[in-house]
Amino acid sequence: MVLNIIDDICIKVAEKVTPSKEERDKIERLTKEIIFKLVNEASKENIDAEIRVDGSIAKDTWLQGEADIDVFMRVPPTLTRGDLEVKCLNIAKKAFEGYKIVERYAEHPYLETWIEETRVNIVPCFKVERGKWLSATDRTPFHTDFMKEKLNDVLKREVRILKKFMKGTGLYGAEIKIGGFSGFLCEILTLYYGSFKNVLEAASNWRKKQVIDVAGWFLGRKEEAYDLFDENLIVVDPVDKSRNAAASVFESKFWEFVSASRMFLKKPSLKFFYPPSQKILSEKEVSEKLSKANLDLLFLVFGEVDAVVDVLWGQLYKTENALKNFLKANDFKVFRSASWSDEKEVNVILFELERKNISSPKKHMGPPVEKHKESEDFLVKHLYAEDTVAGPWIERERWFVEKKRRWSDAEKLLSFYLSNNGGRSIGVASKIAEKLKKNGFQILSWIEMQKLYNNKKEFAQFISRFIDGRPIWLE
Amino acid sequence: MVLNIIDDICIKVAEKVTPSKEERDKIERLTKEIIFKLVNEASKENIDAEIRVDGSIAKDTWLQGEADIDVFMRVPPTLTRGDLEVKCLNIAKKAFEGYKIVERYAEHPYLETWIEETRVNIVPCFKVERGKWLSATDRTPFHTDFMKEKLNDVLKREVRILKKFMKGTGLYGAEIKIGGFSGFLCEILTLYYGSFKNVLEAASNWRKKQVIDVAGWFLGRKEEAYDLFDENLIVVDPVDKSRNAAASVFESKFWEFVSASRMFLKKPSLKFFYPPSQKILSEKEVSEKLSKANLDLLFLVFGEVDAVVDVLWGQLYKTENALKNFLKANDFKVFRSASWSDEKEVNVILFELERKNISSPKKHMGPPVEKHKESEDFLVKHLYAEDTVAGPWIERERWFVEKKRRWSDAEKLLSFYLSNNGGRSIGVASKIAEKLKKNGFQILSWIEMQKLYNNKKEFAQFISRFIDGRPIWLE
Structure with a gap:
């Protein structure tokens, strides 16, 4: 019975996430144009670059309406890292003169541009032999080739369903902000277990130190993988046996996937793929819930940090964790904490405290x-x-x-230490400390946050979700 | 320098605590009268009882003005325990007809009476061979004989100084209420170390599992004593190697004596022997101190418990400890607790809580x-x-x-469980549970205790000392 329901759901999801003929045509056309422009510009500059499409477009695993075009510029390893960064980006900039271009940075710089409402990433890398990596992105073309060889149409469909499940449960994305499952990871899991349903069935029984070794690097020598990788989820990169493709999955997200898999198998529902949008509580509702629970929220608020998005989130999480431990070390009971950012002008780190004031000795x-x-x-x-x-x-x-306590007020405690060198001594991450030192910060209560709550819908959603305190798929 | 000060202090103390000629004469006369009456009455009843004086009077180690006359009635071991309890007490009752007589109970019953403002205890026991004890008090005559043989006038003086030191520091008395050092223990320590000053010098270096074996029972076999006795202070009874004469010394009192010894040797003062009387704080002062410290006091109050004094205190301490643990198990932070009783109509168990209410989840x-x-x-x-x-x-x-917590209010929590069978299920001692069940109880705040505070000076002293929270010799 349940199996049929799952099959039905998969059919419905697959229908929605498989790109239409029109979308495919458009993407194909766009891709050709982009490659033409880049090849043309590279030859003008006399750079021997292999221009190729990688990522989900190349592998035909992107979700309808969510195509990102990843174009790689593979240059000879005889070039220097500096050449790579400067020359390739210049070629890309010239090729897309007139378009809006944003310079981005992961392990090395790349360009993001938007063409006909489609995001295009232009990523330089070295054309190396497998294993002789010079930059982190050198692996990507190998990933693409590996998957293109392995994935047939049936598997592609299953990959898309799994990706959609990850999105719906808030587990999709390898970026630091999310700490979830990358598209490539979804592909490996599907390939390894054979279907979406199989992945979920396996995941619902995953254990600590779970090893998934699709290329069989450690066949019969699983213990060696344990020595190499610290994480609880070990997905050995099929093109690089020394890399855990799941290294960036947070431990909590790993277990959330395990739990979401169990829940879905037990009570299958389209909600796992298309969750209801987060209901925003009214200010009054938030206030009531807080006063009913008798907990205090404390917000550290500061402005734009000079860092690319991934670095920003890394710094936010590091700071959140350090401040939580600092508060605990000073006898404040911190139940939960979280970070929020509009990735532009407002950053918020939030602590849920049993009490902001502990005036007892x-x-x-x-x-x-x-x-x-x-x-x-x-x-x-x-x-x-x-x-x-x-x-x-x-x-x-x-x-x-x-x-008597030296610090009976969490707000004063934080203010004092954050005012001193931006809180470096209590573990605030470098770029955030710089910011706090230069432009100051605010430590606010819920009442004082209501203006932001009214002005920023995403912040209101974040707080509403925080108040519930449970993953969306648990609703 | 310090040595001379100590010697000076000892001279002054010895002068005050050595009984005067008049007191000695009076005690001697009284003792003779008492023995005469008892011998006379025993012969009338045809009981073959050896009537003798024991305790500090017999050993000449009592403190001036504080004589208790302990008279033992040693009957043949051919009598039954019932005979001992009934016949001996009847003889004593007849001998002191017309005097106020209180029946008391330690391990077995004895009589207390007052003659010319002097307390007289008449204690029946069996006249057994050493080691063949039939009741706990059978040892006492052996203790007396042992000490009489060992103590010379110099040592008696030192015993008296040590006893006075114990009294002044609140450490004197083997009764459960105190859990301190008995007179016999003071004698053993003096005998073992040779002088008051030597006892303190040794005590200031005492360690865990301190063994004092004046009769040399375990000479060269100290480990055997460890197997036999659990306590940290092991004073092997010189007349019974299987008994720790310090078994009833609370661990805290053991260490308080260690600490008081160090303090006295470092800064000798008469205050250790004659402490200032406990200053009673005004109600307002107590209220201010409590509100300044931001702590809550919670009082469990109940009436007369049907038990002799030693049993009462045992029950109070047992209940105090059980309720403290129960509160802690329910997440209430209990800093300190204490018990107080007028040993007649009012019993109080007191808890110092970080907060009486924890409404946070x-x-x-x-x-x-x-x-x-x-x-x-x-x-x-x-x-x-x-x-x-x-x-x-x-x-x-x-x-x-x-x-959310089931119990956010310590008062309600206690009320609920104490109302159920007198709190037997949460560890309230049997006789107290009986009392609570039969006559109820009150759980009161400091404000509600002020009437008792005003009416009972000893309770006010107890609370004032509790508020300070330090041993009197630390002032």
Whole structure:
């Protein structure tokens, strides 16, 4: 019964995500134009570049209406890295003069442009032998070739369904912001397990240190993979046995996929592919939920950070984590935290605290009485100290004392340390610390955030989701 | 320099604690009268009882003005325990007809009476061979004989100084209420180390599993003592190698003596023997200190418990400890607790809480996602539960959820469980549970305790000391 439902759902999804004849024609036309322009410009500059389409367009695994055209410029490894970055980008810039061009940066720079509402990425790389990588993107053409050889039409359909499932459950995308599953990863999983349904069935039983080795690099020597890779999900890159293609999947996303797979198999639904859009709570609803739960939200807000998107998110997550640990180390109970950014002018790091104020004292454990010197030092330090509230007294074999806290207000604590060198000493990431130091920051309560809540729909969605605190596929 | 100060102090203390000629004469006269009466009455009843004085009077180690006359009635071991309890007490009752007589109970019953403002204890026991104990008090005459043989006048003086030091620092008394050092223990320590100052010098270096074996039972076989006794202070009874004469010393009191010894040797002062009387804070001062510290006090108050004093205190401490653990298990932070009793009509158990109310939710950890069945159960339980505040969500490899607490108010929590069978299920001691069940109880805040505070000076002293939270010798 359930199987038929799943098949029905797959049919419906496949129908929607398979590109139409018109879209294919358009993409083909666009691709040819782009290649022509780049080849032309490269020959003018006398650069021996192989211009080729890679990514989901090349492999025919893109989702209807969501085509990105990835064009690679493969230059001889005799060029320097500097040549690669400067010359190739110049060729691309000239080829697309008149179009809006954004310079982007992953492991190395690339260009993004938009042609007929389609995003085009132009990525330079070295044309190397397999394994002799000079830059991270040198692998991509090998990935493309590997997949083109393996994927037939049936598998392509399954890849598309899996990709859509990942999108619907919020698990799609290798970028740092998401920490989810890349398109390539979806292809490998489909190839390895044979179908969308098989992937989900396998995933619902995945364990820690799950190894997926589609090219059989570690056949019969799985232990070696464990030595090489630290992650819980190990998907050995079929063109590079020393790379985990799933290295950028966050641990939580790995387990969210496992759990979403189980849920879908148990109760299949189109909602996993087409989730309801996040309901935005009214300001009043948020306030009520917070006061009912009796929790405090604390927002660290600051402006534009001078970093490309991936670096920005890396810095946000690093800072979020450091500040959470810092608050915990100061006895504030942090239940959850999250980061939000419009990737332009506003960045927000959010902490959910049991209480923003803990004005009660701290019961502080001293040394065992047996330790003469330590006990004496403890007494000297605390007996007549102004911040001693009660004690010292002996409990069982140790000294104890009740101390007033230095920091009873989380807001003041953060303000103080963030004002000092942008919070570098408490783990704020470098570019964010720079920003805080230069342009300052705000530490706000929910009430003070309501203006942003009203002005930025995405922020309101983010907060509404945070308040629920569960993955969208669990609704 | 310090040595001379100590010697000076000892001279002053010894002068004050050595009984005067008048007191000695009075005690001697009283003792003779008491023995005469008892011998006379025993012969009337045809009981072959050896009537003798034991304790500090017999050993000449009592403190001036604080004489208790301990008279032992040693009967043949051919009598039954019942005979011992009934016949001996009847003899004593007849001998002191007309005097106020209180029946008391330690390990077995004894009588307390007051003659010329002097407390007299009449204790029946069996006249057994050493080691063939039939009741706990059978050892006492052996203790007396042992000490009488060993103590000379110099040592008696040192014993008296040590006893006074114990009294002044709140460490004197083997009764459960105190859990401190008995007079006999003070004698053993003095005998073992040779002088008051030597005892303190040794004590200031005492370690865990300190063995004091004045009779040399375990000479060269200290490890055997470790196997036999669990306590940190092991003072092998010189008349019974299987008994730790310090078994009833609380661990905290052991270490308090260690610490007080160090303090005295470092800064000798008469204050250790004659501490200032506890200053009673005004109600307003208490209120201010509490509000400044931002801590809540919670008082469990109930009436007379049907138990002799030692049993009462045992029950109070047991209940205090159980309720503290129960509060902690329900996420209330209990910094300190204490018990107070007038040993008649009012009993109080007191908890110092970070907060009486914790209305914030609880972050509840679920199973690892890897565990399929457990995860499913967790989701079924929490996903749509009314008391789920946020989540469930996945953090690293586990499920988490925010739950509303069942018990956010410590007062209500205690009330509920204490109302159910007197709190037996949460560890309230039997006789107290009986009392709570029969006559009820009150759970009160500081404000509600102010009437008792004004009416009972000792309670006010107790609270004032509790607020300071340090041993009196640390002031």
